[in-house]
Amino acid sequence: MEATHSKPFSSIKLFYMTHYPGDPLGRELKNMTFLDLYEHLKAGDDVYRLIGVDDSIVRERLFFGLSEVMGCAYKVIYRLWMYNIKKQ
Numbered sequence: 767m768e769a770t771h772s773k774p775f776s777s778i779k780l781f782y783m784t785h786y787p788g789d790p791l792g793r794e795l796k797n798m799t800f801l802d803l804y805e806h807l808k809a810g811d812d813v814y815r816l817i818g819v820d821d822s823i824v825r826e827r828l829f830f831g832l833s834e835v836m837g838c839a840y841k842v843i844y845r846l847w848m849y850n851i852k853k854q
Contacts (some may be wrong), residue, residue, distance in 0.1 A: 774801040774835055778817065781831050782824070791819050800835045801827065807843070810850040 778800060783792040796818040806816050814820045817828065829847070833840045 775799045775808070775813055776835065776847055777804050778828055778831070782827065785831070786827060789824070791824050795824070800832050803832055804836065807832075807846050812851075812853060813847060 776799060778798055779792065779795040781800070782789070782795055786792055796816065803816070805815075807813065813825055817825065819825075826852065829843045830840055833843045836843070
């Protein structure tokens with residue numbers, strides 16, 4: 767994935783639609799920032815409900831974008847998500 771030059775306050779929807787213009791699911795994403803996404807991941811919130819799309823490829827692409835914004839490896843974001851999921 768190429769560098770995005772995104773910032774924590776960048777829109778995940780704009781990021782997604784810019785990098786994946788052929789994916790119609792981008793239009794369904796909720797308006798939130800990468801910082802919002804990060805904070806909700808830390809809290810263990812349901813990421814699919816938050817982003818408005820129940821698709822693992824979209825989630826993974828957003829996690830890659832978030833890892834670039836946060837300056838860390840993808841696995842750090844993935845583990846944050848996996849280990850903080852609230853028990854339903």
